[in-house]
Amino acid sequence: MTSMESNNDSTNNGPFHSGRPFRGAAGCALAAFITAAIAAVLTDLAEWETLTGWLTTLMWLSLPAYFITAVLSIEAEGRGWSERVFTVVTFMFVAVFVTMAFLLVIADALYINWTAVVEVARSPFIGQALRLSIVTSVITTALALMFAIPMGYALSRYDFPGRTLADTVVDIPIVFPPLVAGLTLLVFFSQTGIGRWIEEDLGLVFVFQRKGIVLCQFVISASFAIRSAKTAFDEVDRRLEKVALTLGYTSWRSFLHVSLPLASRGVMAGGILTWARAFGVFGPLMIFVGSFRGRTEVLSTTIFLEQSVGNLEGALTVALLLISVATVALLTIRLVGGQALVKL
């Protein structure tokens, strides 16, 4: 009783205690959930059914435990009930969304079996598809950034006739249905003069070629990089560039040593989005380059191929592979890149 009172006095939090003790508890619950989920998937693969049952129960118990402790750990601005309810309501949406995403992944994971995993791991074609996915998406990201950095700067800094139009056109591929992008590319190369000139006279063939994968990914995803880069350059104070010019910098030097480093975070974020979109692109690839085993097959088209022949386990295994590669990459870049720059 006395300890309760002293606790209340020291934190002076009205009817609520400080959220700090709950932080540790929420962390533990989250760790328990993730461990149980991974363990359940593994035991399921190994077909140890009783253990899987226990682990799934643990998983489902630790999830609400996490949400409750997490919401309690949030230091609310106010101290009354109304503020607490507000916190709970906003956090509830986070909880629902994250749970839904987890549920979907776990449902996939629990469906697959060991045979499918072994099959996928042994298949030379799927290995090749994975490598091709990674290589093409990285090339696409590099190309997109190559365009995005100067474009973002130009769109942010220069006032030219048609700027609003250019700005809007940049966003078009984002709202484009991906399938339409593939169709458009196909039509462009087969039905237009320029397209035929590129294919026939320049000898640059994209249709049903690996180069075409990069082209599709670029069309679908470069907008994210450009948009992010523009926003990032918008946020760089122009006075910094002005001062740099008076200090003796050339425009090039001022761009490379002042604007670009300061925009790097946003540019990097755009790169991540671009890569993630390029990595998962599917629709236009099916139309523009097809999905030939060992030639133009990437992970996303593999999934389609596998499920179209009724190999649902195989398809889901590849899907999980795609999701895990993407998640690991996103997490790594976020954790490393997030500290790249201390904002003023």
Added chain:
Amino acid sequence: MIRCERLTYSVGSFRLKDVTLEVADGEYFVLLGPPGSGKSMLLECLCGLNRVDSGRLLLDGQDVTDWEPRRRGIGYVPQDYALFPHLSVRRNIASGLVARGEPQEEVVRRVAEMTDMLGIAHLLDRRIAGLSGGERQRVALGRALAVRPRVLLLDEPVSALDEQTRDRLCRLLKRLHREMRTTTVHVCHNFAEMLAVADSAGVIDGGRILQTGSPADVFNRPVNVRVAEFVQAGNLFPAEAELVDGQVRLTLPGGVVLHAQVPEARIEQRRVMAMIRPEYIRLCPIAGCARNPRGNVNTPASCAHVATKDTETPGGNGGPHRGSPTGSTLLHGRIAEVLDQGAIVRLVVAVGEGQEWSVGLGKSECLSIDLALGREVGLQIDPQHVHVLQE
């Protein structure tokens, strides 16, 4: 030396019009202007960041109108300093030297020289984010001065700082200027700042230079009402001017008569504005002064200093011989408002019907006077402190 000849620059609906300005070698010039007057824009034109529409800009006699900013040899400290947030203090200060390709040992030497001079050697390895306003200002000055510019341009260098830091930095600016003799243009909107640092001064408004001259000139003898209002002239009244025996006689609304010593007695219009700074008005206890029915009292000049002595003025009952050529004017009114402004006390004195006069008193003067609201007081105005503006 900086020389602008009829510089014109426009952006949107705003225009700098025919700006002509000359700042002598080694001079500290302060350009005063209210927000939005075009003063920052003018600085950017001097830097070469804005391409002027017409006119010429000369630095040390060289026409640099079409030069790129980096070739002009200008040190520019913009508002809020614009320090590079991704670089350390050391690399900020070195940035200009590095960009100019100075050898490494020279860079190190100059950075050390600058930081010693500015007293920021202990900050060298810090990031910008952790610095206080005053520290940032010093770093920005160091960065601008490290390249030994021909001209230093300061855009509101101390406006964002608190009072104490502002005072310290004004002194620092003054000292740096004494030591380096860099021709400086300092832009601000605070006339106290101007009086503290300027060798010469100017006033800009609406994209035009309204006045240039010594700081005292701008402060005490503004050329027009806008400048007068901007330097807070305090007492500004429309008046009828006439020349009487070589002296200007001003009749204010309500019949108050003032005399002014206008050099060259150059009064082109009858209708003018009379300006009397609050600090130059002396306060007399009313007892010693005769007054006339209009609230306009005239005494021999002997009323001087009675405000502090609080004694009877000998012979202070001069008849209503208003308009005596050399005489001071003594007005009679009631204290309507007492505003303690820290360093001085400002009184609002109601004279006659609704005319309000502002009087600035030193704190020591106030000690010997009773400043009760409604108390009758006399205001003594000497002709040399009456300034006449064309309307």
